Amino acid sequence: MTSTDSTQNAPAEAAAAAKAPAKAPAKDPWDLPDVSGLVVGVLGGTGDQGRGLAYRLARAGQKVIIGSRAADRARSAADELGLGVEGADNAECARRSDIVIIAVPWEGHAKTLEALREELAGKLVVDCVNPLGFDKQGAYALQVEEGSAAQQAAALLPDSRVTAAFHHLSAVLLQDESVEEIDTDVMVLGEVRADTDIVQALAARIPGMRGVFAGRLRNAHQVESLVANLISTNRRYKAHSGLRVTDV
Numbered sequence: 358m359t360s361t362d363s364t365q366n367a368p369a370e371a372a373a374a375a376k377a378p379a380k381a382p383a384k385d386p387w388d389l390p391d392v393s394g395l396v397v398g399v400l401g402g403t404g405d406q407g408r409g410l411a412y413r414l415a416r417a418g419q420k421v422i423i424g425s426r427a428a429d430r431a432r433s434a435a436d437e438l439g440l441g442v443e444g445a446d447n448a449e450c451a452r453r454s455d456i457v458i459i460a461v462p463w464e465g466h467a468k469t470l471e472a473l474r475e476e477l478a479g480k481l482v483v484d485c486v487n488p489l490g491f492d493k494q495g496a497y498a499l500q501v502e503e504g505s506a507a508q509q510a511a512a513l514l515p516d517s518r519v520t521a522a523f524h525h526l527s528a529v530l531l532q533d534e535s536v537e538e539i540d541t542d543v544m545v546l547g548e549v550r551a552d553t554d555i556v557q558a559l560a561a562r563i564p565g566m567r568g569v570f571a572g573r574l575r576n577a578h579q580v581e582s583l584v585a586n587l588i589s590t591n592r593r594y595k596a597h598s599g600l601r602v603t604d605v
């Protein structure tokens with residue numbers, strides 16, 4: 358018998374196990390933080406998607422600031438929405454917000470973020486940009502050098518907490534005041550669990566919606582690209598389709 362025989366080590370291992378602190382029980386993934394006091398800014402909030410998200414979040418009681426390249430455009434969009442929504446230029450919107458949703462077109466994504474690196478430092482950034490092209494056959498996913506819009510955001514904003522979410526929503530439904538509930542899940546991606554938890558909680562503020570963790574930013578490309586498929590579905594069925602992740 359050698360000294361590495363497991364039976365000889367067993368008493369020592371049992372003693373060590375008895376001394377080790379008890380493992381904390383796994384956290385319930387649906388135990389999400391209270392985000393009701395956080396200010397949400399929406400860059401490009403004068404557009405369909407940004408305005409729709411601003412409307413839904415403000416209707417749920419969240420403080421929302423719409424951002425634009427022109428402060429007066431943001432203020433008129435905010436006035437139209439009411440619900441305490443404010444308007445500001447993109448820089449002021451970023452500065453005054455805790456969570457900043459990026460809702461500008463892919464063409465303006467890199468330039469917008471580069472210009473706001475300082476204002477966005479320390480902020481929880483939520484990218485919902487889908488890099489898509491359109492031709493006679495419909496929508497298709499563009500190849501992005503960094504891998505995805507979200508990864509481009511993370512590369513351009515090293516001092517921000519970059520996440521990605523809200524890609525699959527219909528801006529038409531978001532803006533339709535007669536729609537009480539938005540029947541969809543929101544796939545939430547990011548590197549830090551505390552940040553993705555906040556974004557999941559934010560999505561859950563909107564009736565009918567649920568935020569579901571869907572991985573790290575390196576998997577954002579598929580999530581962004583899937584919108585091309587949803588656009589095809591919408592055209593075929595004349596619908597505003599959403600997504601549900603089952604068994605969670």
Ligand SMILES: NC(=O)c1ccc[n+]([C@@H]2O[C@H](COP(=O)([O-])OP(=O)(O)OC[C@H]3O[C@@H](n4cnc5c(N)ncnc54)[C@H](OP(=O)(O)O)[C@@H]3O)[C@@H](O)[C@H]2O)c1
Pocket residue numbers: 400401402403404405406407424425426427430431459460461462463464465466469485486487488523524525526527528529
């Ligand atoms: N529409 C949807 O259903 C939907 C759903 C999910 C995700 N998204 C994503 O959300 C983003 C916005 O979509 P959208 O349909 O709302 O787009 P949009 O209306 O074309 O643009 C949104 C706003 O971005 C600003 N903008 C326009 N060109 C810009 C540029 N080159 N640089 C910086 N800002 C610019 C404009 O605001 P100002 O002129 O006031 O600055 C515009 O009102 C897109 O990336 C899209 O992939 C859209």
